[in-house]
Structure formats: structure tokens, C-alpha cells
Amino acid sequence: MRPICRCAVVSVVLPAVAACAPARPAMAPAPAPPLTLTVVYPPLTADSGGWRAIAPLGSADSTFVFGSVSRPDAVVRVNGVPAAVAATGGWLAWLGLPADTVAVVAVVASREGERTEVRFSAALPQRYRPPGVGAWIDTTSLEPTGSAWLRPGEGVRLRVRAAPEARVQLRVGDSTVVPFVRDAALPALPWGERAFGTVPPAPRAPAPDRFSAWWVGPLGSDPGAVLAPAPGDTSDASWPVLEVTLGDDTARTRWPLRAAVLPPEAPTVAIVNDDTAGTGTTDRQLAGRPAPHATYHWFFPNGTRAVVSGRRNDQVRLQLSQRAAAWVDARDVQPLPPGTPPPGGATQALRLVPGPASVVLRIPLPGMVPFRVDEDAARVRLTLYGVAANADWIQYGGTDPLVTLIRFAVPAEDETEIVVELAEPVWGYRTWWSGHDLLLEIRRPPAIDRRHPLRGRVIALDPGHPPGGATGPTGLYEGDAVLAVAREAERLFAAAGARVVLLRTDGAPLGLVERVTAAEAADADVLLSIHANALPDGVNPFVNHGTSVYYFHPRSASLARHVNRALVGALGVRDLGMGRGDLALARPTWMPAVLTEGLFMMIPEQEALLRDPDGRRRYARGLVEGTAAFLAERADAR
Ligand SMILES: [Zn+2]
The missing domain is CATH 3.40.630.40 (Zn-dependent exopeptidases)
Known part of the structure; x- marks a missing residue:
């Protein structure tokens, strides 16, 4: 798993209750240390009701609890189930959690008449518990919520959990009704195994209480300018309303989502800056993601410009070219003045400058356009977005042994690809801007002694x-x-x-x-x-x-x-x-x-x-x- 950063924990250490310990004879060897019990996870704090977990548990069905005892020959039971104790005294338990809002965990350590216990409570994630009958809506399940800005013609996928067999629809304004379809009414596609095994396993069939719909166009009241701070929740009467009907029972709820369509005739151009506070401690680049909050795929240096083509709450979509778009953190892009034209233009002649430790490819460009570097064995590929290819000259600056070929391709009208073929596998590279020129520096691999590969490294x-x-x-x-x-x-x-x-x-x-x-x-x-x-x-x-x-x-x-x-x-x-x-x-x-x-x-x-x-x-x-x-x-x- 990714490393989970847990802050320094508060431990609970309790001495054993000595009342049952037998009296020791005089002149006995030094007494063994008393039995103490420590709970490290979850971190606990004491209040008038006893020990409780500082934070709610992140899981509603199972959790691990771990800590140590002062003596490895002690027996540790967690909610009655024995937990193995290691030679260090460390123990770890995995226990199921009740279908409730609070779990109570009792950890008991015992050894030869000594006994000590830590009993604590832990808040569990809030779960919606549907009533057994009638129409109901799990209002925690509405997806998406908040604010959205869309391209013309782009739709929003709406999902909700509601009473099985109910008729589910969204009322938009006075006259529009968006019908929902039940997941179970569609051909079943079981979920596959996840990258890391989870308990319980992923469901094998669609849940009967899940519904989805597709809506194109504005929704609710206007959320305002796309790069303005996200508007707060207001008690506006123009929200869409979800209606769930089962027999003669109907449940309704406001769907807290508003969506606007961005006007293509007045594009908002944004500039990347991950350090508006001027701290100087950032990496001066902004990660681009293939979907909101998804994995990092692009790395845009501060100063990169692109047209904004959408937003979902704190994620903004930058349109890199007609066919490529990246989602970035809204706080790290600022609007340029209205009327600023989108970046674009054409590349000019390329020049390679060989150096002792690296080679540098200089690419003159019309401005700080978005780009991406890919590597593939002995090849570095630079994709330039919003730029047409016009590299009519490519100067190699000599006959460098590392670079065998520089070529360019035109994968789309407004994209240029420059590929540097190397004589051996890629070791490293970096990019930076110098005015209008993008520089791609490719590192020469080190000379490795085959018999002593670490020597000199x-x-x-x-x-x-x-x-x-x-x-x-x-x-x-x-x-x-x-x-x-x-x-x-x-x-x-x-x-x-x-x-x-x-x-x-x-x-x-x-x-x-x-x-x-x-x-x-x-x-x-x-x-x-x-x-x-x-x-x-x-x-x-x-x-x-x-x-x-x-x-x-x-x-x-x-x-x-x-x-x-x-x-x-x-x-x-x-x-x-x-x-x-x-x-x-x-x-x-x-x-x-x-x-x-x-x-x-x-x-x-x-x-x-x-x-x-x-x-x-x-x-x-x-x-x-x-x-x-x-x-x-x-x-x-x-
Ligand atoms: Zn770590």
C-alpha cells in the first residue's frame, strides 16, 4: 500500500491490577516487571466516559488494533479473541465491527494471576440505514454534488442509492424530468479483484438499490465564473429535486448540484502557479490528472497556459489540445484577463547542444504551452500541446554518440511530437523554460564498472x-x-x-x-x-x-x-x-x-x-x- 502517514500516536499504558498477585517469599530473586499493556493503534485519549479513539475509524466493517505488553509470555485477548504476542511484546489483532455508530473494544492482558485491561470506544463512519419499507433516499449517496462547469454538449452522470423497485427521477426546473435506470436492470458486470486485496471483497453483482442517469445541460442555479472561488451552498429554490416513488409513497430531496455550460466564444485562459503565496517551497509545477483527483500524469511548470474547459468543485480541466485534457487543482491556476486568446502556434527549428554530462535539445515555441515527456526504453518523447509542427531544421550540433536520431511527428493538428532516439536506455532527463524556448536535457548514463558496479556511483x-x-x-x-x-x-x-x-x-x-x-x-x-x-x-x-x-x-x-x-x-x-x-x-x-x-x-x-x-x-x-x-x-x- 502507499505509506500511510500516521502522526505520532498517544499511547495508553496501564499497570496490571496487582490484587491477585501471590505474596512473594523473602530473599526471592528480583521480581519480574509488572504486567503493563499499551494500545498504539488506534490512538486513544481519555475523557469522562473513559478511553476513546481520538479519530473515528476509517472502516465500518473491520479494523486492526495493535500495541504491546511488557511481558511476551502474557496472553492478550481483543474482544475475547486471542492475539499472538511477539518476542518484543508486540501484538496485532483484526476484528469485525458492529453495525452501529460506536464500537467498544476490550483488550485484556493476563499472566499468572496478573491481569490488566484497556477498554475503549471508537466512532465508526456514518452509514445510512434504509428503512425496511416505503420510499427512501440515501442522501449521502448522491453523486456528484457541488458545482460543475461543462463543455457544450457534455453530460453529467448522476448516481444515487434509493429504495429498490422504486421509480427514481430528477425534476429540473418546472418542466424537465430526468429518468433514472436501476443498475440491476442492466446486464451484470461483476467487479474484478482490486490491486490490493480488501475485506470484504468487491461485490459480485450490482446492488438492487443503485440508480444512475445522464443529464446534458445546465443544472440548478448558475455557479458563476469558472475560475472564481467555488460558491457556497445557498438556500436557492432552483435546485434540482430527486423524487423516489414506491407505490403511493414518495420521498423527495434537493440534489445539491449546479452545473453551467462554458461559452466556447469566450474561453477562459488560465496560467499555472502552484505558489501564489510566494513561499518558494513548492516544486514550481502542477500535476495534471486524467480525471478529477486521479493519478498524476502531466507536470506543468509554473507559467504554463491553457484554456479551461471544465471544472468539478476543486478540480479544473485544462484543455491541452482538441483531443487532450488534464485535471488540475483549482487553487493552482489563475485566470488571465478576459479576451486573452488561447496559447498556440508552431514550433521552429530545433537545436541539440551536446555537453559533457548531458545533451540539451532547445525547442523554440510561441509561448509556455503544456507538454509531456514520455520515456520508452532508449527513447524520450516530448508531446507539445496546442502547437503545430514546423521543425524545418533539426541541428544535431555534431555527431553525439548518445543521440542516434531526432524525429518529429504530427499526431494531431494541434499537437507536435518530438522523439529523441538514444544509443542506450534512458537514465534521466529534465526540462525547463528559457523565455520562449523549452529545453529538454537528457542525462548521459554513468560509466559503470561491470565487476564493481557501485564503484564511483x-x-x-x-x-x-x-x-x-x-x-x-x-x-x-x-x-x-x-x-x-x-x-x-x-x-x-x-x-x-x-x-x-x-x-x-x-x-x-x-x-x-x-x-x-x-x-x-x-x-x-x-x-x-x-x-x-x-x-x-x-x-x-x-x-x-x-x-x-x-x-x-x-x-x-x-x-x-x-x-x-x-x-x-x-x-x-x-x-x-x-x-x-x-x-x-x-x-x-x-x-x-x-x-x-x-x-x-x-x-x-x-x-x-x-x-x-x-x-x-x-x-x-x-x-x-x-x-x-x-x-x-x-x-x-x-
Ligand atoms: Zn513511510
Whole structure:
């Protein structure tokens, strides 16, 4: 899973009730420490009603609870069910939750007449409980809500949960009725397996109480200008009304959605700026997503301009070309004055400038248009949006051994593709603007000694957190554990001839942007971000645990594969496998970069490995061996 950043937890430590302990004879050996019990997750606080979880649980059907006891030979029961106690005293339990708004959990530790207990309550996510009869609407299920701005002709998919067998329709204004269709009335398409196993499994058939509809055109009152702050909820009479009828019973509710259609004759042009407050601490680029709040796919530098073609609440759609669009955070785009024409024009002659450590391709453009860089084995592809291809000259600036061919293609009238073919696989690249020119810098791969692949290499090691980070059952903090692993790895890398850049060296919080910037400033050949995993609420830790390694760009997949294999070999825990993850420390483009989740903080035996100097050494050894294997493979690719 993606690392879940849980802030420092409040633990509850209770001493045992000693009343039942037998009297000790005089001159006995030193007494064993009293039995104490600690609950680490969920974090608890005390109030007049006793202990309660600080935050509501994120899951309504099952949760994990973990902590430790002072004696590993104690028996721990969570709501009556025994939980295994590790040699460190750590324990972990997975329990079902009641169909209620509050769960009560009793953790009892006992040993030879000693007994101690932590009983706490936890709020559960609010769930709508339909009445057994009549017409009903689950008003928490209305999708979408808020404000939307659409292209002319674009529709909105409406979804709601309501009484099965009911007639469901939306009344828009005085005369328009939008009928809903029941999901179960359509051919059934069972849900497949998710990337990570979840409990309970995905439903196998459509629920009989789910309905959907399609609406094209404005809805409700006008939400205003597309790049104005989103309007608040007002008690306006012009909201659409959902009507659910079953027999002679009818339920109605306001659908809190308003949608406007953007006028094509007066386009709003926006400029990207992720740092309007001028903090200077951002990465000066804005992530573009294929759907609202979806994964990162584009990275637009500040200053990029594009036409706005839609909005859903805090997500704005930038129209990159006639056929391509990206969703971005609304707070990071500002409108240019009304009447500003959309960006566009044509490319001009390209020029390659070879340098000792990289080659730079200079692309003159009409302005800061949106672009995207893709990589594919030994190829870097630059897609320019809103730009026609007119690269009538391509100057190679010599006969560089790295660049074998530069070509361009015209995938669409207003898109240009420039492809740089390389003599060996991509190592890294970066882009920046210089006035009207976009510069694409492609890094020369390092000269790797096949027999001593780490010799002379610069390895950036990033101990994950703080801020955030997980805490294990005995209170071990992820940030401390992975810093110790990184220091051990630093020693092993140095012994193999590499130079290590340790991105965090103490317990002070360090931002993600600062870490990436430091790795790039050091021209690191490889970046390893070291973590220990945690799960979000509701995922069964007994099913999902083990070693995993995440990459983002294709060039890093081989590094992830080698490091994952080496970590599994060194740590001897289950193999969750490599994966692609949209993680800041896996996203740098200047070098192969991966994020390792070698062990799970919350699994008592794996937390014990992270506490143990030998376990830390094994984690570090996996990092070194995997990196060496990747470098050796790249040396062989020459
Ligand atoms: Zn982490």
C-alpha cells in the first residue's frame, strides 16, 4: 500500500491490577516487571466516559488494533479473541465491527494471576440505514454534488442509492424530468479483484438499490465564473429535486448540484502557479490528472497556459489540445484577463547542444504551452500541446554518440511530437523554460564498472519521514527505524565504493520537495527512499504484508525489480512484489528512483526486525545488493 502517514500516536499504558498477585517469599530473586499493556493503534485519549479513539475509524466493517505488553509470555485477548504476542511484546489483532455508530473494544492482558485491561470506544463512519419499507433516499449517496462547469454538449452522470423497485427521477426546473435506470436492470458486470486485496471483497453483482442517469445541460442555479472561488451552498429554490416513488409513497430531496455550460466564444485562459503565496517551497509545477483527483500524469511548470474547459468543485480541466485534457487543482491556476486568446502556434527549428554530462535539445515555441515527456526504453518523447509542427531544421550540433536520431511527428493538428532516439536506455532527463524556448536535457548514463558496479556511483538515500510516518506495536517510530537502516546502508554502499548522499540525517521534519531537490543537486545516479509500510483502516494486515518496492517512471522499473528481489532474499518475509506508485520520491526524472517498503511497522515480527541491528543490516544489504544488480544489468546493456 502507499505509506500511510500516521502522526505520532498517544499511547495508553496501564499497570496490571496487582490484587491477585501471590505474596512473594523473602530473599526471592528480583521480581519480574509488572504486567503493563499499551494500545498504539488506534490512538486513544481519555475523557469522562473513559478511553476513546481520538479519530473515528476509517472502516465500518473491520479494523486492526495493535500495541504491546511488557511481558511476551502474557496472553492478550481483543474482544475475547486471542492475539499472538511477539518476542518484543508486540501484538496485532483484526476484528469485525458492529453495525452501529460506536464500537467498544476490550483488550485484556493476563499472566499468572496478573491481569490488566484497556477498554475503549471508537466512532465508526456514518452509514445510512434504509428503512425496511416505503420510499427512501440515501442522501449521502448522491453523486456528484457541488458545482460543475461543462463543455457544450457534455453530460453529467448522476448516481444515487434509493429504495429498490422504486421509480427514481430528477425534476429540473418546472418542466424537465430526468429518468433514472436501476443498475440491476442492466446486464451484470461483476467487479474484478482490486490491486490490493480488501475485506470484504468487491461485490459480485450490482446492488438492487443503485440508480444512475445522464443529464446534458445546465443544472440548478448558475455557479458563476469558472475560475472564481467555488460558491457556497445557498438556500436557492432552483435546485434540482430527486423524487423516489414506491407505490403511493414518495420521498423527495434537493440534489445539491449546479452545473453551467462554458461559452466556447469566450474561453477562459488560465496560467499555472502552484505558489501564489510566494513561499518558494513548492516544486514550481502542477500535476495534471486524467480525471478529477486521479493519478498524476502531466507536470506543468509554473507559467504554463491553457484554456479551461471544465471544472468539478476543486478540480479544473485544462484543455491541452482538441483531443487532450488534464485535471488540475483549482487553487493552482489563475485566470488571465478576459479576451486573452488561447496559447498556440508552431514550433521552429530545433537545436541539440551536446555537453559533457548531458545533451540539451532547445525547442523554440510561441509561448509556455503544456507538454509531456514520455520515456520508452532508449527513447524520450516530448508531446507539445496546442502547437503545430514546423521543425524545418533539426541541428544535431555534431555527431553525439548518445543521440542516434531526432524525429518529429504530427499526431494531431494541434499537437507536435518530438522523439529523441538514444544509443542506450534512458537514465534521466529534465526540462525547463528559457523565455520562449523549452529545453529538454537528457542525462548521459554513468560509466559503470561491470565487476564493481557501485564503484564511483552516487547513491541518494532518503530515510522517509518525518513529518508523518507509522508507529509499530511497541512504539517504534518509522522515521527512526528507516534512518538507522539508511545509516547501515550508507556504510555498506561506501564499502563497495559508492558515495552516499543521505537526504535526512536527524529527526527534524523534511519536505518531499527538499529531498528531491537535494538528490538532483547532488547528481545522484540512483535514489532510494526507505520506508516501512502501514495499511489504511479496513485492510486486513494478516493478508497484506511483506516486502514491496515502488517505481513511477519506466526507467526505474528494473531498479524496483532488482531491489525487491534482493530485499525479499535478505529479509525473508512475504513478497508483495514490485509496483508502480504515484509517490513523490519515486517521481524524480533525473535518475532511476524507487521507494522501498521492506517491512511492515504494524506486523509485530517485522517491527522486531526493524528494531534489531541485524534486521536493519539485512534491510540495508537488500538495498545495496539490489542496486548493484541493477547497475550491473545497465553496464551489460551497453
Ligand atoms: Zn513511510
